[in-house]
Amino acid sequence: MIGRLRGELVDQEGSLVVVECGGVGYEVLVPESVLVQMPPLLSEVTLLIRQVFREDGVSLYGFVEPFQRRLFDLLLTVKGCGPKVALSLLGSIGSESVAGAIQAQDARALARAPGVGPRLAERIILELREKIGEEQFARRVASAAVVRVPALPTDELVDALLALGYRRNEAEIAASEARENADGVEEQLRHALRVLKK
Numbered sequence: 180m181i182g183r184l185r186g187e188l189v190d191q192e193g194s195l196v197v198v199e200c201g202g203v204g205y206e207v208l209v210p211e212s213v214l215v216q217m218p219p220l221l222s223e224v225t226l227l228i229r230q231v232f233r234e235d236g237v238s239l240y241g242f243v244e245p246f247q248r249r250l251f252d253l254l255l256t257v258k259g260c261g262p263k264v265a266l267s268l269l270g271s272i273g274s275e276s277v278a279g280a281i282q283a284q285d286a287r288a289l290a291r292a293p294g295v296g297p298r299l300a301e302r303i304i305l306e307l308r309e310k311i312g313e314e315q316f317a318r319r320v321a322s323a324a325v326v327r328v329p330a331l332p333t334d335e336l337v338d339a340l341l342a343l344g345y346r347r348n349e350a351e352i353a354a355s356e357a358r359e360n361a362d363g364v365e366e367q368l369r370h371a372l373r374v375l376k377k
Contacts, residue, residue: 181205181239185225188218194270196241198224207241208262210270216243231255231262238262247274249314257306259299268292280304281311336367345375 184207186200194214197204207226209217218224226241227248240262242248247269254265254277268277271292280288281304289300336357340350350371357371 181228181230188224207239209241210266212270212273213243250274253307257303264294267294278311281307335364
């Protein structure tokens with residue numbers, strides 16, 4: 180299964196983009212809301228992928244946020260809501276608005292998406308309201324649990340050694356020894372390099 184693609188955006192036509200990874204071009208269908216976030220052609224892009232297997236072939240669907248892909252997966256569990264309709268919902272309304280409409284039981288808002296009639300909109304709400312509520316709660320808990328760690332002061336000497344290709348543990352040991360035997364960053368760098376070349 181393909182879960183993520185990172186490569187060069189080489190082509191885009193409608194909602195289909197082509198991402199080249201290691202010489203292979205992958206055709207990926209993305210919602211309009213993701214399409215507007217795409218970088219210019221020939222730029223690097225990263226997409227979270229959902230691979231869908233059907234009788235007529237395999238299709239790749241791309242997203243930029245985990246919640247978009249998770250919502251896509253949930254929509255596919257609803258009878259009558261295939262990948263095309265799910266993509267239409269996410270593209271024309273947006274993932275946050277789709278989730279909000281489901282929680283608010285706003286069938287009219289969902290029915291604004293092409294391919295979504297009133298009956299399908301009601302079914303989506305009926306089957307996904309509880310799951311979307313759980314998903315939104317989990318997201319709030321996760322974002323509240325992020326502990327902000329104060330940034331460590333930068334170490335010029337270690338950074339310089341890392342830039343020269345040395346591993347962090349080697350750089351830190353050599354930097355520590357250099358500080359004991361030399362003054363000033365330039366002299367310490369020369370000393371550290373002598374230590375590392377031993």
